[in-house]
Amino acid sequence: MSISLAEGEIIKEMVRDKLYIVTGSSKGIGEALVGQLLGDPKNHVIGVARSQKSLPNPRFTALSLDLTKIEEVLANLKQFFPAGDFQEVVLVNNAGWIGEIQHLGKIEPESIQRIFMLNTIIPTVLMNAFIKVYGNQKEINRMIVNVSSGAAKKAIDGWSCYSASKAAVNMLSEAAAAEAKLDQTGIRVFSVAPGVVDTAMQQDIRSADAASFSSLSRFVELKEKQQLSSPSFAAGKIIELIQNAEKFDEVLLDVREF
Template identity: 30%
Template sequence: MDLAIVTGASKGLGYEISKAFLQSSFEVIGLSRSMNSNMNNFKKTQNNVYSHIQIDLCDIKEIEVKFKGIVQKIITKQPKKVYVINNAGMVDPIERVGYLEAAIIEKAVQLNYLTPMLINNLLLKELIDYEIEIIIVNVTSGAAEHPIHGWSVYNSTKAAINMYTKVAGLELESNMDSKNKMIGFNPGVMDTYMQYVIRGSKQDAFAEINKFLDYKKNNELRSPEVVSNALLNLLFQTELKNGRIYSIKELL
């Protein structure tokens, strides 16, 4: 049985991706700071092919310890493929430069940028000697390429993860002995908690807030279920190009 690892699995897109993998007969390891009743139902109804790891993805030492345990599980099970979905992220802090809190900047940079790098590096390093194909998806955003007032931290971390994905993809592609892939995926605007946070911003901190209020008012937000299904169709039906940033707009 092939295996999927999904960060930020307790809600929104991460939850729907986990559910979609389970429905496609994958074993799923979900990671997040908390669980919910729906995830408990996964464990009861999916014959123990779903497991949850409670983790603070902003804690480097905790990442190293818990992912070493994940690596050992992978080695024991020897799946042909492992899908890694780096979905966890945060749009905060939404505020102008000069008004930002240092602790929130640090947390956002860690979660949006450093955490995927650490996870990817650890898995590729520890599984290099095994015949296991690793397909990594770094969830990004259109904000990576378009400056948005009040989003200096989110914009820059997503731009950084895009360039990281392109460089890592280039390196993987140049290794003729490797089948591993790394891509980016821009899910577009979805009806998730992140949009709720955005709509709760202050006008002076976020000049485009009315645009995002209109997304909700006019039913222009995609459901995370639709987006997760599009992602899995991409992964299962497309010959992925290393380092490419795929967008939901080209998949629907």
């Protein structure tokens, strides 16, 4: 495990710049987000992933952590949210896993634990810590963006745990947004479905057994007909949301609708 940010370190060069914390930052949408965010010289990014490597950019901090292991996350929680005089701080809970594509009754218990840990519990822990650290800093813009899924709103055979874990993220986001209004923290919270994106997760989906996933042919067809959106497109839409948050009243959003 390598962490390039010393515990409790104040990043002095971040004065009045923007800080983005992105989980699942080593591939897919997360990797595209990091690349696009670093295109702005005022942005500093903390990328968190099990296989996250350092980048040749002084504005990028790599946290190599296994987000399915809560003890590892808790031991390094201060590394996610450093002190600094920022004008904006944004947490993007992007890390996620489709899990075993299998009907209930055939899923390994360890897989059930892992998918809810990565998709639901760790995002909740990070949201809780984010609000604790930055909740009273009303002079700066603060935002939480949870990457959800269209599967959170419908039952899909073979995806029971994935759909349930993302549905939990949606409700968590709505509750957090309601609490922010009641507590007058000024923190904005969104849960965003990125659409069907051409990532490694889609490869896992297309490798599923048709007997365990009745929608397999549809996802194979989406790839064959080149109807999957790119990680760069999804990342760009998330950045569009972040930069124009005042235009959005709803908590639950879909990039295909804005």
